[in-house]
Amino acid sequence: MDVLLKEKHISIRRTVRAFCEREIKPVAGEIDRQARFPWEVADKMGPLGYFGIQVPRELGGAGLDSLSYAIIIEELSRVSGAVGLCVSVHNSVVLYPLLAFGSDEQKETWGRALARGEKIGAFCLTEPNAGSDAAGIEATALRDTDHYLLNANKVFVTNGGIADICLIFARTDPDAGHKGISVVVAERGTTGFVVGDLEDLCGMRANPVSSIRLYDCKVPLTNLLGREGQGLRIGMAALDTGRMGIAAQAVGIAQAALEEAVQYAGQRRQFGVPIEKHQVIRMMIADMATQVDAARLMVYRAALLKDRGLPFSQEAAMAKLFASEAACKVTDLAVQVHGGYGYSKAYAVERYYRDARVTRIYEGTSEVHRMVIAKGVLGK
């Protein structure tokens, strides 16, 4: 019995899990092998509200809280890390800043379409020379009379290959240092908007991660999100929420690995007994379960703080650091429990092992998170 979840959250978990088991799990292995985004699944998810989890109902979203959001991302990631990633990025680092900083018109135009999944969003911050050091952005959005002229080379863009609405972090004032960075929306189809080749990645292969390049791409001045120079503030606010999504994703992947390991340990026989009878396997299972549980509680706490309107940045950073590290440990142990079979693509733990690895890298590496957390603890 869960002490933190209300009936509503328990029902959401149960319902989302049923959807995932029926619609996503059957294709999860195949879309990874084919590195194919499952549109057939996404088209079903749109009308069900998965692309507008926290978007107010008057804008066509589900209007749910952060705890529900964490549970949904966890459940999606339990069956497919790549689908969980698509939904997490779309909701947390695209829709959240749009709702928090966007004008009413922007919310109506883009928010509504994004919330229904009719359009997919992407967050374009990383560049060849800027990632952990977000202030090093070189992209430019120079104001002309009635438009911004965008030039950018954004790399490792999650959802890049399918995104319609991209939040571009670019310098509106090249001489103003980190205060000269703004967020401008670029839509696919605009002249000069080029989607680069898809990355051939280790994990999360069903998510079309690509580069997005903008060559003299003209967008109206009304595509500015918030105010000029607010870019890093918007980015940090988005990443606070994004961290929670990635932490929930890591919990989902770890949970899946734990379940597979438990099932396999009950079936595989060595030395005349199921390997679950061997103490060494039992110790591994105990460690895995404890890591998953602790990570989940940290994610829930960050979400509950956010839902109560309390500061949650530090807790979200800790949850992301711990959950992503836990996911790597747990998936590694799940492969170990499976022995040689765990190293084969015939078993799902091989995919979980690959998918987990990037959770320690994206939306802030573990090292950046330690910097953030240390600053929170030490106050400087």
Next chain:
Amino acid sequence: MPLNIIVCIKAVVTDMPTARVVRTVDSLRLNLFDLPALETALQLRETHGGKVTVLSLGPPQAQPVLKEALAMGADRAVLVSDPAAAGSDTLATANALAAALSKLAPFDVVLFGTRTCDSDTGQVGPQTATIMNIPVICGVTRLAVSAQQAEVVRLLDQLVETYAVDLPAAFTIHPEGARSRDIGLMGLAAAFDAATVESWTIADLGLVPAQVGDAGSPTRVLSMQTVKRDRQCEFISAQQPEQQADELMRRLVEAGLVG
């Protein structure tokens, strides 16, 4: 003609019971066999208009399951919940459901799943209809309503039967009768934030405790044990496929399985 449709559903425990069954909010879920019945009801409403009410007998912890039915599209949810009803067998359950149906009357169509995935008897639908003295057809795969009649198709092992039946009538819907729709997050949010599940007691239904629960149940489950299968793998070591086949046949004949 708008239809008043009632779907009797159950919040079931799907985990294998190891001792006494404990029903908590997390351990209960909507009986999977009820989903095609609920879907059939929603499709009937889409065609004819009207109202879909879900009705259940269960503990208060079953309430979220009824809200999930509201999220799926039901208009009204009624949970008959009373400590006196604890331990009801199928007949006592049918007594309570029939009394609740009388309170919900007039209705046109009452739907059930063919059975539940916990106690798995398949009796409650026909028993309830019998107590109500209305016709019942079990294992329905297609249900079409016109005027005050229904034309239904039901699936048997090797037969497809078609019936015409006057309404009101009860039907149990075959698992292949309808593929249930996915529940949306908007529906869940609305069900939990705004909708209510009506809660009725045994007294509200005009029943006395002796008609339901342990007291009203002629059957008792004395014990429950998991079946242990003692299976052994045998190897055939002959070299050639023909010899392996001969050896396999010899063993099957010896075991009296063929021959």
